[in-house]
Amino acid sequence: xxxxxxxxxxxxxxxxxxxxxxxxxxxxxxxxxxxxxxxxxxxxxxxxxxxxxxxxxxxxxxxxxxxxxxxxxxxxxxxxxxxxxxxxxxxxxxxxxxxxxxxxxxxxxxxxxx
Amino acid sequence: xxxxxxxxxxxxxxxxxxxxxxxxxxxxxxxxxxxxxxxxxxxxxxxxxxxxxxxxxxxxxxxxxxxxxxxxxxxxxxxxxxxxxxxxxxxxxxxxxxxxxxxxxxxxxxxxxxxx
Numbered sequence: 001x002x003x004x005x006x007x008x009x010x011x012x013x014x015x016x017x018x019x020x021x022x023x024x025x026x027x028x029x030x031x032x033x034x035x036x037x038x039x040x041x042x043x044x045x046x047x048x049x050x051x052x053x054x055x056x057x058x059x060x061x062x063x064x065x066x067x068x069x070x071x072x073x074x075x076x077x078x079x080x081x082x083x084x085x086x087x088x089x090x091x092x093x094x095x096x097x098x099x100x101x102x103x104x105x106x107x108x109x110x111x112x113x114x
Numbered sequence: 115x116x117x118x119x120x121x122x123x124x125x126x127x128x129x130x131x132x133x134x135x136x137x138x139x140x141x142x143x144x145x146x147x148x149x150x151x152x153x154x155x156x157x158x159x160x161x162x163x164x165x166x167x168x169x170x171x172x173x174x175x176x177x178x179x180x181x182x183x184x185x186x187x188x189x190x191x192x193x194x195x196x197x198x199x200x201x202x203x204x205x206x207x208x209x210x211x212x213x214x215x216x217x218x219x220x221x222x223x224x225x226x227x228x229x230x
Contacts, residue, residue, distance in 0.1 A: 034218070034219075036219075041223040041224060042118075042204065042221035042222060042223045042224060043157075043204075043219075043221050044221070045218045045219070045220075048218060088156070088157065090157075101159055101162065101172065101173075102159070102219065104149075104156050104157040104158075105156060106154065106155065106156035107156055
């Protein structure tokens with residue numbers, strides 16, 4: 001069964017819209033939650049979240065983690081066509097053992113139309 | 115900038131052939147990973163390595179093996195390719211736990227393998 005569930009699976013918006021992407025997970029004990037952006041090729045790192053309630057921000061993108069409710073959101077304000085991509089969420093297990101094994105969600109395909 | 119280079123962007127092989135996918139990183143990272151990415155299934159970990167000559171199975175190791183003889187190079191081997199191994203293969207690397215490990219993965223651009 002999926003341990004990291006992203007929603008929606010796909011989303012189409014117009015430039016200037018604000019979008020919220022969701023990531024829920026079943027892993028109760030983990031080291032961090034990470035967000036990646038994948039355009040046509042390699043995923044690139046966006047954020048790493050370790051603490052609940054602390055927002056990470058980079059330009060028009062922001063993300064927050066809720067460890068109690070087991071979810072994270074990624075917000076993109078004033079979307080641009082260049083934001084069109086698959087956004088991936090991943091959970092990293094706690095230190096020790098196989099602590100490098102990220103578990104990825106299936107991603108959200110965001111399409112921003114001009 | 116960290117660079118992870120996958121030697122083959124596109125390959126077409128026949129069923130039963132042996133396939134080598136090569137990955138090289140230039141940032142002295144301890145950890146290296148092989149993922150495959152399929153529509154509707156997302157990224158799934160095949161194998162990873164946290165040191166030279168060390169390897170651990172990921173979630174879907176069947177039909178694959180790996181080799182890490184040098185720190186910068188991690189190879190994925192399909193001993194006898196099958197059509198269900200047609201996929202996009204992504205290599206990644208990261209710092210080890212003793213060196214400011216952040217969890218961030220640096221990905222290569224992918225190798226799209228088609229097995230006929």
